[in-house]
Amino acid sequence: MNTLELVELLSPEGLRLLDSLPEWRSTDDVVQKVAELRRAGHGPGLVAAVLAQSKLRTRAAAKFGPFASRMLFTEAGLEQATRLQVAAQHAGRFQRAGVQWVADLGCGIGADALALAALDIEVTAVERDEVTAAIAAYNLAPWSNARVEHADVTTFDLAGVDGVYLDPARRDGARRLADPGDWSPSLDFAFGLAARFPTGVKLGPGIDRALIPTDAEAQWVSVGHEVVELGVWFGPLAREGVRRSALIVTDAGTAELTAEADSTDAELGELGDYLYEPDGAVIRARLIGDLVRRLEGRMIDPTIAYFTADQATATPFATAFRITARMPFDERKLARELSARGIGTLEIKKRGMDVDPAVLRRKLSLKGSGSATLILTRVAGKRIALLAERV
Structure with missing residues (x-):
C-alpha cells in the first residue's frame, strides 16, 4: 500500500464504503465487484484500495478473529x-x-x-x-x-x-x-x-x-x-x-x-504399539527427552524426533498413532500391502528418509475406500514403513 492508497482508504467515504461491504469470499467475482462500485460513483483508486482491504480483513480473521472486521492491514503487516x-x-x-x-x-x-x-x-x-x-x-x-x-x-x-x-x-x-x-x-x-x-x-x-x-x-x-x-x-x-x-x-x-535447559536424550528401545510425533515447538525447544520420559516412552533412533510407547496417552505436546503394520521400506511390497488392505486415501509422513511423498504416492497406485497414515522413518538405523491410524 502506498500513501495515495492510504489517503483514499482513510477518507470518510473510503471507511464508510469499506464497512458497508459484505465479507469477502474467495468465490467473489472481482471484475463484477469493481464494476458495481464504479457504477455507484466511486473512483477507481478508492475501489482498488477498499477491495484490497476487504480481502485482507477476511484473511486476517484467522489471526485476529472478530477484531479483524474493524482493523486495517497491509499485505506485509498482516503476514x-x-x-x-x-x-x-x-x-x-x-x-x-x-x-x-x-x-x-x-x-x-x-x-x-x-x-x-x-x-x-x-x-x-x-x-x-x-x-x-x-x-x-x-x-x-x-x-x-x-x-x-x-x-x-x-x-x-x-x-x-x-x-x-x-x-x-x-x-x-x-x-x-x-x-x-x-x-x-x-x-x-x-x-x-x-x-x-x-x-x-x-x-x-x-x-x-x-x-x-x-x-x-x-x-x-x-x-x-x-x-x-x-x-x-x-x-x-x-x-x-x-x-x-x-x-x-x-x-x-x-x-x-x-x-531449566535442553533436556537430555531419552533411552532407545524397541518399537512399541504406538508412535508419537512431538509438536514442532517441543522439537525446537529440545525438550523431547523430557516428554518421552513423562509418557514412559523410548526413542526409536538417536537422530529421529519420533518416539514410541506401549500405550496411548493423551497429550497436547505430541500426536499419537497406533501402528497397524510394520515392514522394511520397499516400494513394491508396500504397494501390495496397501492394495490388499484396500487403502485409497493415504497420509504420508516422513523423518530421516530421502523420499518424495508426491512421487511415492503416484508409484503406489492407490485404489480402494480405506484410509491410513504411512510413516516412513528409521528405527535403530534401519529404513522402515509403518501403517498407522491417528489416535
Missing part, C-alpha cells in the same frame, strides 16, 4: 503480525512483571500493542514506515493508553518507559536477511536493550540457537501445530528456573512444557 492469541501471552508477561509502560519498537500494524493496551498497560508503539505507522494508529485508536510514533526505533527516546518489546524486521522486501546484523533493528541492538529494561524479542523459530543469550528464557510457540515464533525474554519477563519452553496454543487453550 508478519503476531496472532492475537499469542500477543495476549506476550502482554500477560509484562502485566505479571508489573511493567506499566511498554515501548513496542517496530510495532508493525499494532498487534502486540493492541494486546498490551487491552490490559491497561501504557503503550508507545514506534514504526519507521509511514504507511504502516498510520495503519497502526488507526488500529490502536480505540485505546487512549496507546499512541503511535513514526520514528526510527534505534534513535527513539525511551525515557520513562519501563519495558520494551521488539520484533526485528528480518526481510528486505521479498529477500530474507540471513545476517542478524542486517535486521531492523539488529539483533545486537535488540538484545542490548535488555541491560536497561525488561525486554522481549520476537524472532523466527529457526534462528541459530547459539545466538540465544544464556541468561534469557527462550520460548518456542506453536499455534495449531505450526511453530510460529521464538520469544526471547529478559529480566523479570523471564521466569525463574525456566530457560527452555514449548508453548502450545489451540482453540481449546494453552499447554506448556518448560525446563
Whole structure:
C-alpha cells in the first residue's frame, strides 16, 4: 500500500464504503465487484484500495478473529503480525512483571500493542514506515493508553518507559536477511536493550540457537501445530528456573512444557504399539527427552524426533498413532500391502528418509475406500514403513 492508497482508504467515504461491504469470499467475482462500485460513483483508486482491504480483513480473521472486521492491514503487516492469541501471552508477561509502560519498537500494524493496551498497560508503539505507522494508529485508536510514533526505533527516546518489546524486521522486501546484523533493528541492538529494561524479542523459530543469550528464557510457540515464533525474554519477563519452553496454543487453550535447559536424550528401545510425533515447538525447544520420559516412552533412533510407547496417552505436546503394520521400506511390497488392505486415501509422513511423498504416492497406485497414515522413518538405523491410524 502506498500513501495515495492510504489517503483514499482513510477518507470518510473510503471507511464508510469499506464497512458497508459484505465479507469477502474467495468465490467473489472481482471484475463484477469493481464494476458495481464504479457504477455507484466511486473512483477507481478508492475501489482498488477498499477491495484490497476487504480481502485482507477476511484473511486476517484467522489471526485476529472478530477484531479483524474493524482493523486495517497491509499485505506485509498482516503476514508478519503476531496472532492475537499469542500477543495476549506476550502482554500477560509484562502485566505479571508489573511493567506499566511498554515501548513496542517496530510495532508493525499494532498487534502486540493492541494486546498490551487491552490490559491497561501504557503503550508507545514506534514504526519507521509511514504507511504502516498510520495503519497502526488507526488500529490502536480505540485505546487512549496507546499512541503511535513514526520514528526510527534505534534513535527513539525511551525515557520513562519501563519495558520494551521488539520484533526485528528480518526481510528486505521479498529477500530474507540471513545476517542478524542486517535486521531492523539488529539483533545486537535488540538484545542490548535488555541491560536497561525488561525486554522481549520476537524472532523466527529457526534462528541459530547459539545466538540465544544464556541468561534469557527462550520460548518456542506453536499455534495449531505450526511453530510460529521464538520469544526471547529478559529480566523479570523471564521466569525463574525456566530457560527452555514449548508453548502450545489451540482453540481449546494453552499447554506448556518448560525446563531449566535442553533436556537430555531419552533411552532407545524397541518399537512399541504406538508412535508419537512431538509438536514442532517441543522439537525446537529440545525438550523431547523430557516428554518421552513423562509418557514412559523410548526413542526409536538417536537422530529421529519420533518416539514410541506401549500405550496411548493423551497429550497436547505430541500426536499419537497406533501402528497397524510394520515392514522394511520397499516400494513394491508396500504397494501390495496397501492394495490388499484396500487403502485409497493415504497420509504420508516422513523423518530421516530421502523420499518424495508426491512421487511415492503416484508409484503406489492407490485404489480402494480405506484410509491410513504411512510413516516412513528409521528405527535403530534401519529404513522402515509403518501403517498407522491417528489416535
